Amino acid sequence: MTVFLVIIVIALLAVTGWQMSKIFQLSRDSSATSSQIANDKDNKTQGILMLAFAVFFYLLMIFCFWYYSKLYLPEAASEHGSKIDTLLFISIGVIMFVQVITQALLFWFSYKYKGVEGTKALFYADNDKLEFIWTIIPVIVLSGLIIYGLFTWSDIMNINEDEDPMVVEIYARQFSWTSRYAGADNTLGSANVRFIDGINQLGLDESDPYAGDDIITTELHLPVGKPVLFKFRSQDVLHSAFFPHFRAQMNVVPGMITQFGFTPSITTEEMRASDYMIDKVKTINALREENSKELIAKGEVALDPYEFDYFLLCNKICGQAHYNMQMKIIVESEEDYKAWLEGQQTFGKTMAAQK
Amino acid sequence: MSAVGHEILDDAHDDHVHHHKQTFIEKYIFSTDHKMISKQYLITGLLMGVIGILMSVLFRMQLAWPEQSFAMFEFLLGKWAPNGVMSPEVYLALVTIHGTIMVFFVLTAGLSGTFSNLLIPLQIGARDMASGLLNMISYWLFFISCVIMLSSLFIESGPASAGWTIYPPLSALPQAIGGSGLGMTLWLSSMAIFIASSLIGSLNFIVTTINLRTKGMSMTRLPLTIWAFFVTAIIGVVTFPVLLSAALLLIMDRSFGTSFFLSDIFIQGEVLSHQGGSPVLFEHLFWFLGHPEVYIVILPAMGIVSEIMATNARKPIFGYRAMIASILAIAFLSTIVWGHHMFVSGMNPFLGSVFTFTTLLIAIPSAVKAFNWLTTLWKGNLQMNPAMLFSIGFVSTFITGGLTGIILGDSTLDINVHDTYFVIAHFHLVMGISALYGLLAGIYHWFPKMFGRMMNKNLGFVHFWVTAIGAYGVFFPMHFIGMAGLPRRYYTNTAFPYFDDLANVNVIITVFALITAGIQLVFLYNFFHSIFFGKKAVQNPWRANSLEWTTPVEHLHGNWPGEIPSVYRWPYDYSKTNEDGEYVIKGQDFIPQNVPLQENEEVMSH
Numbered sequence A: 001m002t003v004f005l006v007i008i009v010i011a012l013l014a015v016t017g018w019q020m021s022k023i024f025q026l027s028r029d030s031s032a033t034s035s036q037i038a039n040d041k042d043n044k045t046q047g048i049l050m051l052a053f054a055v056f057f058y059l060l061m062i063f064c065f066w067y068y069s070k071l072y073l074p075e076a077a078s079e080h081g082s083k084i085d086t087l088l089f090i091s092i093g094v095i096m097f098v099q100v101i102t103q104a105l106l107f108w109f110s111y112k113y114k115g116v117e118g119t120k121a122l123f124y125a126d127n128d129k130l131e132f133i134w135t136i137i138p139v140i141v142l143s144g145l146i147i148y149g150l151f152t153w154s155d156i157m158n159i160n161e162d163e164d165p166m167v168v169e170i171y172a173r174q175f176s177w178t179s180r181y182a183g184a185d186n187t188l189g190s191a192n193v194r195f196i197d198g199i200n201q202l203g204l205d206e207s208d209p210y211a212g213d214d215i216i217t218t219e220l221h222l223p224v225g226k227p228v229l230f231k232f233r234s235q236d237v238l239h240s241a242f243f244p245h246f247r248a249q250m251n252v253v254p255g256m257i258t259q260f261g262f263t264p265s266i267t268t269e270e271m272r273a274s275d276y277m278i279d280k281v282k283t284i285n286a287l288r289e290e291n292s293k294e295l296i297a298k299g300e301v302a303l304d305p306y307e308f309d310y311f312l313l314c315n316k317i318c319g320q321a322h323y324n325m326q327m328k329i330i331v332e333s334e335e336d337y338k339a340w341l342e343g344q345q346t347f348g349k350t351m352a353a354q355k
Numbered sequence B: 001m002s003a004v005g006h007e008i009l010d011d012a013h014d015d016h017v018h019h020h021k022q023t024f025i026e027k028y029i030f031s032t033d034h035k036m037i038s039k040q041y042l043i044t045g046l047l048m049g050v051i052g053i054l055m056s057v058l059f060r061m062q063l064a065w066p067e068q069s070f071a072m073f074e075f076l077l078g079k080w081a082p083n084g085v086m087s088p089e090v091y092l093a094l095v096t097i098h099g100t101i102m103v104f105f106v107l108t109a110g111l112s113g114t115f116s117n118l119l120i121p122l123q124i125g126a127r128d129m130a131s132g133l134l135n136m137i138s139y140w141l142f143f144i145s146c147v148i149m150l151s152s153l154f155i156e157s158g159p160a161s162a163g164w165t166i167y168p169p170l171s172a173l174p175q176a177i178g179g180s181g182l183g184m185t186l187w188l189s190s191m192a193i194f195i196a197s198s199l200i201g202s203l204n205f206i207v208t209t210i211n212l213r214t215k216g217m218s219m220t221r222l223p224l225t226i227w228a229f230f231v232t233a234i235i236g237v238v239t240f241p242v243l244l245s246a247a248l249l250l251i252m253d254r255s256f257g258t259s260f261f262l263s264d265i266f267i268q269g270e271v272l273s274h275q276g277g278s279p280v281l282f283e284h285l286f287w288f289l290g291h292p293e294v295y296i297v298i299l300p301a302m303g304i305v306s307e308i309m310a311t312n313a314r315k316p317i318f319g320y321r322a323m324i325a326s327i328l329a330i331a332f333l334s335t336i337v338w339g340h341h342m343f344v345s346g347m348n349p350f351l352g353s354v355f356t357f358t359t360l361l362i363a364i365p366s367a368v369k370a371f372n373w374l375t376t377l378w379k380g381n382l383q384m385n386p387a388m389l390f391s392i393g394f395v396s397t398f399i400t401g402g403l404t405g406i407i408l409g410d411s412t413l414d415i416n417v418h419d420t421y422f423v424i425a426h427f428h429l430v431m432g433i434s435a436l437y438g439l440l441a442g443i444y445h446w447f448p449k450m451f452g453r454m455m456n457k458n459l460g461f462v463h464f465w466v467t468a469i470g471a472y473g474v475f476f477p478m479h480f481i482g483m484a485g486l487p488r489r490y491y492t493n494t495a496f497p498y499f500d501d502l503a504n505v506n507v508i509i510t511v512f513a514l515i516t517a518g519i520q521l522v523f524l525y526n527f528f529h530s531i532f533f534g535k536k537a538v539q540n541p542w543r544a545n546s547l548e549w550t551t552p553v554e555h556l557h558g559n560w561p562g563e564i565p566s567v568y569r570w571p572y573d574y575s576k577t578n579e580d581g582e583y584v585i586k587g588q589d590f591i592p593q594n595v596p597l598q599e600n601e602e603v604m605s606h
Helices: A002-033 A040-071 A081-112 A128-157 A268-273 A275-297 A334-342 A347-354 B002-019 B024-029 B034-064 B071-080 B088-124 B132-154 B182-211 B224-255 B279-313 B320-334 B349-361 B363-377 B386-408 B411-417 B421-451 B457-483 B497-533
Strands: A166-173 A176-181 A215-217 A220-223 A228-234 A239-243 A248-252 A258-262 A310-314 A326-332
Touching: A040 A081, A040 B386, A040 B457, A040 B497, A081 A128, A081 B363, A081 B386, A081 B411, A128 B349, A128 B363, A128 B411, A166 A220, A166 A239, A176 A326, A215 A347, A220 A334, A228 A239, A228 A248, A248 A258, A248 B411, A268 A275, A268 A326, A275 B497, A326 A334, B034 B071, B034 B088, B034 B132, B034 B421, B034 B497, B071 B088, B088 B132, B088 B182, B088 B224, B088 B279, B088 B421, B132 B182, B182 B224, B224 B279, B224 B320, B279 B320, B279 B363, B279 B386, B279 B421, B320 B363, B349 B363, B349 B411, B363 B386, B386 B411, B386 B421, B386 B457, B421 B457, B421 B497, B457 B497
Parallel strands: A166 A228, A220 A326
Antiparallel strands: A166 A176, A176 A215, A228 A258, A239 A248, A239 A310, A310 A326
8 A cells, every 4th residue: 555655656756757847848938938927828727727726625625524524533532522522513614614605705706807908907995894894794703602612611621629520640751651549538649759769650758648548550440420630740841641532631741730620421332332433443453454464474463453442642742752652541330440449559558568 | 204314315325336346245145235135035045945845745754654764764864764764853853843944944034034125125115224234134143043953953962853842841851852952952042043133134124114114105005015024023023032031041941950941850760950940931931922923924925915916916905904904903912812822731721711812803803804805806807927826825725724723722622632733734724835825926926026037937837736736735634634633743643553544644645745845846946047047027027016116127236226216105006097997097007106196086095
């Protein structure tokens, strides 16, 4: 596949080169006779090309929406996520409406009013009414979007402490994520990079009574339907905790604690069983099988079949392995989550075992 | 007021011109003539542009065919591409330097530096800039900053690679990434000099525009190009010093142990002594320039497009005063929207609400401008010169790219598309491609003024159409991989399988990118060939109204051989007719600004 595409590229470049040599030929011939200022013939050709370009552009837009809009993320796996998606689809609807109309006008005018010698353009310098109309329409539409957006924003960002969210710390360093559960007291023990020592990699304050029951893990397990409040901490550079499937993102800033809260609403199992994900995994596995054939031919190990899992990505440039900084997230039922948590060691026990 | 003093000066100047013979160095290297300086800016900018675009070709190839071996990589990148496979370090270095070069060196200095220098004196009717010496210093500082930036490509530890936004701590700590050693020091020195150059240039532009306008050239008779350059210079003077302060504080953090942006850092097994700083402070300082910067880039392009569009449509620009008002509104709003780059930076969510509000406000003057351009085309008599094609292309990409700004400017929606390819698609269309179209339109249009020769129109047509198709082919599909959640600045998207199905989109994008970059060779050929062998230009090839076309084709120091022309009208009297339906000047559809009001002519407010 890639070899094929490389060939296409080279072929296209060759065609470009060949065309260019022809054009240079043309340009030599014409420079003697023409003035290099567009004449009626140029205006006509270029006007028609404007229309042709408009056709290309609309086809490109249709193609992208037809084939690529299915690449959009699956149904939001968090409670607030569907609000973001609704607002997104409304906004895309509005902007595509404007896009389709204005681009059509632009290219239509370019074609329709292409210059013809002797034609008089209309001397039309001002029209207060028109200008008022196209000032006030964006004002109204944008006010609607702003108000809608701001209500959603404050809904998402203002964390409701009354719901008693489960507190989880997401800890970032070059180039891995770690999570820390607050334990039975639902309060994270205090921490600072200056306490980092040996096995105490997150720098917890051992003398803080809240720290003893904290649980540190390298996977993030979340119970479905329960609000979670994430506290983010970084030990070295800026990172950004990006949970695309949950429509959540927050930068992780060394020297301060940032936060974001959401309620997971679809378990990993449910997401795997969704039509969207079955299709997507099938496509990916087909691609992987194809790649595996090449690898086997080279005497290397074939790729494992892929199975979907939620993940947390780093989305702020953080160093050379930035592209591979991720953590697996598992959303499961309350019971499964509790069972998993039981099996993890608390910070206090880990430290005690050390001594 | 200044007109009287002017004439006396002019006479003295004229005498001076006729007797002075310039040496080669005075004429071509340390020139104080604004026309020569603008050429110097243009050619330096174009060379930087070639380098910047070549870098994007390299990393696009890596993204389409990850970790494959290319002889080109090994040849160009040397030890950074062992066996022809690009390394992650150099990938980040390439995206960083590509961004820096394109934003600052090509689209700020190359665009505004070239055309402000060329057009401000010529279009307002001045002999030269207010200070030719400062103008020369401004160019040479720019040149030095280019040399320093490029020299950083050749050092052992590699050039800066923390992204063009150079957020600390990554940019402050050589332990975090190799490029943050000497490479970042050079980046910061280069930018500090660049800022000095930009400030000197901008002050000169402002003073010249305010003081040196010829008799009759009131502010409301200025071409929109001058309004755009003037306001751009003001934005630059207001915001660039803030970037300088950010750079200075970062230099102190890096070299003198201060803690403005650093706190609680544990890296490579040791705790650093920094305490109490905040990277978010840097983000505020950076974007206080960084956001106005995109308007510094786009406003000159808007001015150029307005001027070219009116000339080639043979129609006045629609809503001249509304255009000026929207330039001013954009300039004002541009300084209070920077926070929209930081919705998820950890700043207080209430600030996010404020910045969403101001950001969406800026869409209003932008929309007014787009509608006014459309109306300018309506019922025109469009002369499809290459400059006009690029101007129409500008309006198209500006609308396409601007509209997605409504999504990114909305804090709620930004949560999930922040730092994804959606952002890349948005800003490349709205400020990258659009501003480049403005630059190219300007080059095609004012080439006869700069070099006294014409560029080849057929090559121009080919250049435009392939570029237009290629640019949309690259950036339109990119929105969709962004909405699929693909983060930017990833060396490869195949480190884990979830994004495997986006690989073919990336290949398509890269193919378009290669074609688009390749076709720029036609432009370069046309440009350099026409300088020497192009057809000789006539004085006013596009039959335009503004004053630069009243100067002779041959350049002379002081621009006009005799007296500076006086101005009697605005620059957009195209196709103006008397009540009987005849052109005001018989058989001529334009009335240059230096033509006095004719008999029977209807008097306009300008």
